[in-house]
Amino acid sequence: MTGRLEAHLREIRSAGRKALVPYITGGYPGWEDAIRAAAANGADAIEIGIPFSDPVMDGPVIQQASQAALESGTTPQSVLEAVPGLDVEIPLVVMTYYNLVHHDGHRRFAHRMVEAGISGCILPDLPLEESEPWTRAADHEGIETVMLAAPTAPDERLPRIAARARGFLYSVGLLGVTGERDSLAASATALAARLKAITDVPVLVGVGVSNAQQAYEVSRVADGVIQGASVVRRLVESGPDAVGDYVAEVRRAIDS
């Protein structure tokens, strides 16, 4: 059965559009308004980061936002409990690290997400080989587990990852962690093209897609883009309204 997130992204693709998914660090001051602003300015889904003490896939911008959120008392529960009050229509996806799920218990954490109205979940430190206990619980509760594919993967690995992906397939844009880069890595479009060739699941590129121009370039190949550090930096530097403006700018670029 196709979940809400994947159905939504397939619909966008069928309509000939590209999906735009901004990332916001949950618990960072202004995060709820930033999500509302992103939704109002053309986001198709939103990734909500639940901050973790040891975020190995994140560069300095998201690390610092996570740390600030943690220092102000943010917990997984405080983020999830605030989600229903966001009152946005688009699908919401949690992005966090596996220990928070492992510690709470797979079923319990999945259930908390369902109760909060979350559609999908991304755990960047939970690779395919270790994912089964979580995906079993997530499937059971109806949470779509987004799988990541990286440029280092040999060809034989990609179909196995794609087969386990729900919601969408997260095509990692470069060798490295989240953060803005001056130019788009060649690997961003190369991997997206490799994935598009082997799967029907929507392919979205994230990590290192840093501005409207790069989002445009990626969206010529992929089904959509994820914008992380560039969004969080605007939230940190200028607040929620700047997030809305930026999302609108990227929206225009990928729709052009």
Place this chain on the structure above:
Amino acid sequence: MTDTALPPKFDAESIMTEPDLTGRFGEFGGRFVPETLIPACQELDAGFRDAWTDPSFREEFATILRDYAGRPSLLTECFRLGEHLGLRVLMKREDLNHTGSHKINNVLGQAMLAKRMGKTRLVAETGAGQHGVASATAAALMGLECKVYMGEVDVERQALNVFRMRLLGAEVEAVQSGSRTLKDAVNEAMRDWVATVGNTHYCLGSVMGPHPYPWMVRQFHRVIGDEAREQCRALTGDDPDVVVACVGGGSNAIGIFSGFVDTRARLVGVEPAGGAAVARGVPGVVHGMRSYLMQDEYGQVEEAKSISAGLDYPGVGPEHSYLSSIGRAEYPNVTDDEVIEAFKLLSRIEGIIPALEPAHAIAWLVREAHTMRGQTVVLNLSGRGDKDVSQMMDVLTARGELA
């Protein structure tokens, strides 16, 4: 290598055998890393198996340990300490190795392997700086580039080692994220590796991290235990009653345990009270492995805090979690005050200034000696205290114990 190929088994007869195909010792271990690193971990696994079963690699490793690191290290009977405590103490002198600690064993093995696999650059994390110094040394010896990540707090505590690394040609980066200690240095080294995996080998400094590291690092350190067992038999005609070592990630402890796990010896791994992963932690997943981990009620990893930078780690290697879970080894902890007393005691009674890390093992021995009267104890003296003397000068001055 594909995930399903059955590799050759090593040490199949021992409790400390090879982990299973998922890299698990019992329910601990595994490979919880970003997808980007999965092929690199698989390649390393295959590369290590290939090297470790290649007699020429083993011979070259043994030669470099002998001619460069100075192995075998001595087993010194500490008569005065033994008399003081009412038992027989044999110290495995890893402090006498080149660069001053056991860390050199693993690092030479990994640097040789990195070269064999065509890598040109090492990244490493370090706490006390001993693993960083060892990595910088091996990189210099083998003509590899080297970058060491070290928490900002530790950069201050261990200034001498920072300078040594730079002298050896390594780049040292002070890590400012999180608690700015060892766990954050590991995060930063992993982030570097995610970005540079093509030409870079992550030279992990303990029996932790994703498979195959806990197993590979143990194999590189088992020379400690293999030597100690022979030396102990030659000296006493028997195996010891107790084997004790300090535990941060657990590499020096696993190295010495591996020589004695199949004897009757009691195995004791001593953690700092402020970083007691086995005693205070619950199973968790960080740094690529599932193991005992100090964490809060939500699963956020807690900071370890002790007098010794090298043991300030909130987790522990997965094989130690396993040995604890099956009751084969025990993991008590000691306080900073006990460690300071032990540091002073060994200096005065044996003329050996220990590193603060193995001073934890000595502290446990001092505290528990009355329960072991007449027994023979092998203690792994994992490093020498040179790096700690300026910190201890401050500590002892503050306590009014130095004029």
